[in-house]
Amino acid sequence: MMKDDSILLDHGAGGRASHGLLTGLFMPLFDNPYLSAQDDGAVFPVPAGRMAFSTDTFVVKPLFFPGGCIGDLAVNGTVNDLLMCGARPLHLSAGLVIEEGFPRERLVRILSAMRDAALRAGVLIVTGDTKVVPKGTADGLFINTAGIGIVPDGVCVSAGNVRPGDALLLSGGIGEHGVAVLCEREGLRFDTPVVSDTAALVGLAEALLAAAPGAVRAMRDPTRGGLAAGVNEIAEKAGIEVRLFEERIPVAPAVAAACEILGLDPLHVACEGRMMAFVARDAAESALAALRSHPLGAGAALIGEAAAGRPGRVVLETAVGGERIVDMPQGELLPRIC
Numbered sequence: 001m002m003k004d005d006s007i008l009l010d011h012g013a014g015g016r017a018s019h020g021l022l023t024g025l026f027m028p029l030f031d032n033p034y035l036s037a038q039d040d041g042a043v044f045p046v047p048a049g050r051m052a053f054s055t056d057t058f059v060v061k062p063l064f065f066p067g068g069c070i071g072d073l074a075v076n077g078t079v080n081d082l083l084m085c086g087a088r089p090l091h092l093s094a095g096l097v098i099e100e101g102f103p104r105e106r107l108v109r110i111l112s113a114m115r116d117a118a119l120r121a122g123v124l125i126v127t128g129d130t131k132v133v134p135k136g137t138a139d140g141l142f143i144n145t146a147g148i149g150i151v152p153d154g155v156c157v158s159a160g161n162v163r164p165g166d167a168l169l170l171s172g173g174i175g176e177h178g179v180a181v182l183c184e185r186e187g188l189r190f191d192t193p194v195v196s197d198t199a200a201l202v203g204l205a206e207a208l209l210a211a212a213p214g215a216v217r218a219m220r221d222p223t224r225g226g227l228a229a230g231v232n233e234i235a236e237k238a239g240i241e242v243r244l245f246e247e248r249i250p251v252a253p254a255v256a257a258a259c260e261i262l263g264l265d266p267l268h269v270a271c272e273g274r275m276m277a278f279v280a281r282d283a284a285e286s287a288l289a290a291l292r293s294h295p296l297g298a299g300a301a302l303i304g305e306a307a308a309g310r311p312g313r314v315v316l317e318t319a320v321g322g323e324r325i326v327d328m329p330q331g332e333l334l335p336r337i338c
Contacts, residue, residue, distance in 0.1 A: 007102040012132025021130065025108065029115045034091070034126040042126035044091065047150060052087035054078055055146035061336040063110065063140055065184040067177075067196030070143055071113030073272060073338060076200045077223065078145040079121045083205040084219040084275065086157040087149030089121060094128040094145050099138035110141065121200035123147065155209060159237035161217040167284035168242065168304035170276045171204060171297040172197065173250040174227050175269035179258045181337045192254040199273035204296045208277060211290030215283035221275050223338055225329045228267040230276060231304070231314050232328045241309030244316045244326065248303045267316075268329045270337050278306060 010017035027036065034042040058074045068076075075092065082089045094114065098107070118125055180196040183189070201221070209216055218238075222230040227249070235242045251259075251266045259266045273296065279287045284302060291297035309315070314326040 005104050007098050007100060007104070007107065007132055009100050009132050009134065012098070012130060018130070025111060026128065026130075029111050030118075030125045032124045032126060034124065042091065042093075044126065046090070046148075049153060050151040052082050052085040052149045052151055053146070054081040054085070055144065056081060057142065057144040058338055059139075059142050059336055060181060060338055061139065062181070062184055063106070065196055066180045066193055068198040068272075069110055069113050070141060071110035072117035073198050074143040074145045075114050075117035075121065075123075075125075076198050076272060077338065078147040079123060079200040079202065080221045080272075080275070082147050082149035083201050084157070084221055085149070085151065086155040086209065086216075086219070087151045088206075089123045089147055089149040089202065091124050091126045092118065092145050092147040094125050094143065096128070096130045097138050097142040098130065098132050099140050100132055100135040102140060107141070117200060121202050154214065157216055157219050159218045159220075159234040162234055162238035162240055162278045162306050163217070164240055164306050164308040165281050166217055166278045166306040167281050167302055168231070168244070168276060168278055168306070169284070169288055169291060170227070170249065170301055170303045171201070171274050171291050172299040173252045173255065174222065174271055174274065175251060175255045175259065175266040177272040178226070178269035178334050178337050179255050182262070182334055183258065188258070190254050190258060194252070194254045194258060197271055197273035199296055201273065201275050201296060204275065204291065204294045207290045207294050207297075208287055212279050212283040212287040215280040215287070217278040217280065219275055219277045222271050224270055226266070226268045226270055227276065228265070228314070228326050229328055231326070232312075234278065235314050236312040238306070239311040241307040241311065241313045241315065242304055243307050243309075244304040244314065246316055246319045248301050250299050250301055264333065267326060268333055270334065272338065276303075281305075
């Protein structure tokens, strides 16, 4: 086992210390036959058909926050990106950039969170890489994860598939991850703590696709930029207008209060365990019931619809009977939240 109390530059130099880091920490935690081969990459069989591939890099600050840490966030984020392509996630890679002096105890906690998240999602971390950089150049730890998945026959979800009349479903409350990270970073406390929603949506996505075969047009997890960014991206790609119903969009009271104090729009705040899906109108009720039957979708709601209005425009029908345009967020409202 690695015996040093903190990460040294030697741990990234490719010699004995690097080997000790690999065999003392990574191998025992992520143990599987593909990783244990210790080759330059993983070789594994895949079934015939279509595959999905995704990658993401995580630089969240702080590294630990209510409800999770950078480790499970990195696994869940890439797993969810594959799910939003209609794929069944299969394997992940993990690349770590670690700052010299990073405490071993914190690294073990983060790697353990990655292992546990991978187990919950039913994926294997089959290959990876570690670099150690001088103190002061990485702010602790950065993680890149990439993943592949298998897209079942008959599943085709893409933003370009959305048509006027399609219903927009959301699996639960928005803004919880971004607010949780911000409160932890700034030391803000509320009577009801805000906890990140970070989770892998494997069972939820499977339930939706099974309940509405051929009727799920597009799926998206509203991460950076929140619901506003995700809906605007789909509206632009599909060339349709989207109308949102403010009264139907679930926002936890603590999230709403924090956003009001901080001057934030909950529509712009990131989620890490929510999904939105456009489905054919005649399948909306069965799809919504399927989401609500899963623990991660208990708060699901029908929050909008695609319309034949101005292409690329998103309109919010407000609770007081008015309307306002929902634009893409401008600038980085909440830096380092994923």
